[in-house]
Amino acid sequence: MDLFDTHTHLDAPQFDEDRDEVIARAVEGGVSRMVNIGFNRETIPTTMALAEKYDFIYAAVGWHPVDAITMKKDDLEWIASLCQHDKVVAIGEIGLDYHWDTSPKDIQQQVFRQQIGLARELKMPIVIHNRDAHEDVVRILREEKAKDVGGIMHSYSGSWETAKICLDMGFHLSFGGPITFKNAKQPKEVLAQVPMDRLLLETDSPYLTPHPFRGKRNESAHVRLVAEAAAQIKGMDLEEIAQITTKNSLGLFGIM
Structure with missing residues (x-):
């Protein structure tokens, strides 16, 4: 089995007692x-430390929309400098989050645009966080010519109509624990229609734990449960899903 967890937070405090x-x-x-995600001033250094410790852990660095109000010009320059590191494979997670009232929408959108611009300049893929902001995310991706870099719609939860727009812009769709939930009708319906060369798997650990461990801490090993659910939805063998999604991940991130 060869699985790729494209989105995890192994540096989170939930793993402090047993990370190794x-x-x-x-x-x-x-x-x-x-790929571990560093998304603010605290988690970018711990993400980089993990990527430097383990050969098989890579890093994405960016500024999360819930923290947008804290981002300074120096932080954008910091992200740009880190993108020169050979273990940094994407800018993210970036995007919009209208669920948590921590950063004003206009500031979120400004920070989102700045990071897409940086990604275009550096020719790096982007990892998109989108919560309750589908229309604005798609609009900004179009306006900022994100098609030039592509990337991942992380933990995709939108409609098939929105998915088609994202696919047309060159994005991959990544799915995690929710596709194992009995009541998660829409993600399953979308996954069933996603072209195989655009499908990715993730855990978002320690969050979004798949069935049958829902309610407990998630971890990267559980990406196998996501792969099993994806294989069932697609009517394919587990090994085939693993092989294809890993190949997709390697190609997107430029990992040899």
């Missing part, structure tokens, strides 16, 4: 590579 064991379980379970 969690990572070892993932490897033993067939997870050959992971």
Whole structure:
């Protein structure tokens, strides 16, 4: 088994007591590579430390929309400098979050645009966080010519109509634990229609834990459960889903 967890937060405090064991379980379970997400002033350094410690862990760095109000000019320059590191494979997670009232929408949109512009300048893919902001996310991606860089719609939860727009802009759609939930009708319907060369898997651990561990801490080893659900939805073998989604991930991130 060769699985790729394209979105995890192994530096989160939930793993402080057993981080090495969690990572070892993932490897033993067939997870050959992971991308850890550094999304603010606190998590970018810990993400980079993980990427430098483990050969098979890569980094994405960016500024999360809930923290948009804290981003300074120096932070954007910091992200740009880190993108020169050979273990940094994407800018993210970036985007819009209208669920949590922590950063004004106009500031979120400004920070989002700045980071798309940086990605275009550096020719880096982007990892999109989108919560309750589908229309504005799509509009800004179009206006900022995000098609030039592409990337990932992380933990995709939107409609098939929105998915088609994202696919037309060159984005991959990534799915996690929710596709294992009995009541998650829309993500399953969308996944069933996503072209195989645009499909990615993730955990978003320690969040969005798949069935049957829902309610407990998630970890990267559980990407296998996501792969099993995706295989069932697609009517394919688990090994085939793993092989294709890992190939997609390697190509998108430019990992040899």
